[in-house]
Amino acid sequence: MSVRRLADWSDTRLRRLADEYGTPLYVHDHDRVRENYRRLTGAFPDADVLYAVKANAGRHVLDTLREAGAGAECASAGELKRALDAGFAPEDVHYTPVNPPARDLDYAGDRLAGTDATVTVGSADTLDRLESRGFTGRVLVRVHPGVGAGHSAEVATGADAKFGVPRDRVHGVLADADDRGFDVRGLHAHTGSGLLTASDRDDHRTVVETLAELVAESPVALDRVDVGGGFGVPYRESEPPLDLDAVATATRDALAGLDVELAIEPGRYLVADAGVLLATVNTTKETDGDLLAGVDAGMTTLIRPALYDAYHAVRSLAPDAADRVPVPTSVVGPVCESADVLAEGRDIPRVERGDLLAVGNAGAYGVEMASTYNSRPRPAVVALAGDDERLVRRRETLADLTTHEA
Numbered sequence: 001m002s003v004r005r006l007a008d009w010s011d012t013r014l015r016r017l018a019d020e021y022g023t024p025l026y027v028h029d030h031d032r033v034r035e036n037y038r039r040l041t042g043a044f045p046d047a048d049v050l051y052a053v054k055a056n057a058g059r060h061v062l063d064t065l066r067e068a069g070a071g072a073e074c075a076s077a078g079e080l081k082r083a084l085d086a087g088f089a090p091e092d093v094h095y096t097p098v099n100p101p102a103r104d105l106d107y108a109g110d111r112l113a114g115t116d117a118t119v120t121v122g123s124a125d126t127l128d129r130l131e132s133r134g135f136t137g138r139v140l141v142r143v144h145p146g147v148g149a150g151h152s153a154e155v156a157t158g159a160d161a162k163f164g165v166p167r168d169r170v171h172g173v174l175a176d177a178d179d180r181g182f183d184v185r186g187l188h189a190h191t192g193s194g195l196l197t198a199s200d201r202d203d204h205r206t207v208v209e210t211l212a213e214l215v216a217e218s219p220v221a222l223d224r225v226d227v228g229g230g231f232g233v234p235y236r237e238s239e240p241p242l243d244l245d246a247v248a249t250a251t252r253d254a255l256a257g258l259d260v261e262l263a264i265e266p267g268r269y270l271v272a273d274a275g276v277l278l279a280t281v282n283t284t285k286e287t288d289g290d291l292l293a294g295v296d297a298g299m300t301t302l303i304r305p306a307l308y309d310a311y312h313a314v315r316s317l318a319p320d321a322a323d324r325v326p327v328p329t330s331v332v333g334p335v336c337e338s339a340d341v342l343a344e345g346r347d348i349p350r351v352e353r354g355d356l357l358a359v360g361n362a363g364a365y366g367v368e369m370a371s372t373y374n375s376r377p378r379p380a381v382v383a384l385a386g387d388d389e390r391l392v393r394r395r396e397t398l399a400d401l402t403t404h405e406a
């Protein structure tokens, strides 16, 4: 199955999990993560697959993907620590610092100097800063391709000058890195996040073609091209899934004639549809035309709707949902912000207080972006594998909120 919809989750199992662990609750299915990984490696059989840890850095996710054979792509010292501590070998770790704070590079120097880890540098001065910390190992140069795409402007990184070296300076940075004794391996670009449509695919292809041209004319011999992540998932139930084979073909075509290893860095694609968020209805309110369902999860649990105007499917898990009349419903959280909305104007079987709702595609950038704003403790996470289940992150308590106060 190339896509798992919210309707494919067992309602009886989800109701039982909510009973047992309480809500809000993230449920994460590792069988699905493994299926997603297999599908991706099937489409890209020769590629090195590096999981983009920022999508979901939970140890349980890292363990599952490491065991499946993935490497790890890390964006910060914290992600590096979590990946290395989870047992990823340095040679399977890529560190992609963007405007890295000194403390991050200190940590990277400590853990990566003298290893076969790869650092993807997005600006010439990151080379200086790595060298002064004893790291002169494998590097990729991140290219700012000037073309971006994605589910919203906030994540179309390829178009944003913050990321990568401008095209016309790439060869200079490669030569400089080589002169300084770095093990210069290749180029990297990340078009953006949530690529789904044929037009996104064209943008991706344009970015890979840019990399290919730069490799072909490079002053330093290169043997690796990392095309980043961004493989999208359909958040709307009516959206077709990503045509992965078409993306793989476009990628291969763009690299035709070059003798390079390909690396990809999927985050969302591996974990998004492996997760759902469960929430309980606290209050209901009739408004003009819309029923408001106030639930115990909100923008502090899942910020994507508030931050990106992202769409997440919502399903009623009320045992008698099939007998209720669907009415336009907005699902809102308990935070004092108008942005605190999970879904707007959805036809949902008329909700009642105490009902359980499931929010789909919550496995990526869900718990990872959770905050304690409004002094709201973060939710629990339960992981499933076959019939087994395990609490992998306990629910935070009110006492946890002040543990760092000095």
Ligand SMILES: *Cc1c(COP(=O)(O)O)cnc(C)c1O
Residues within 6 Å of the ligand: 052, 054, 055, 073, 075, 096, 190, 192, 193, 194, 228, 229, 230, 231, 265, 266, 267, 268, 269
């Ligand atoms: C965020 C990011 C990814 C993963 O993006 P997804 O959309 O989750 O696949 C991969 N590589 C880099 C450099 C990133 O910043």
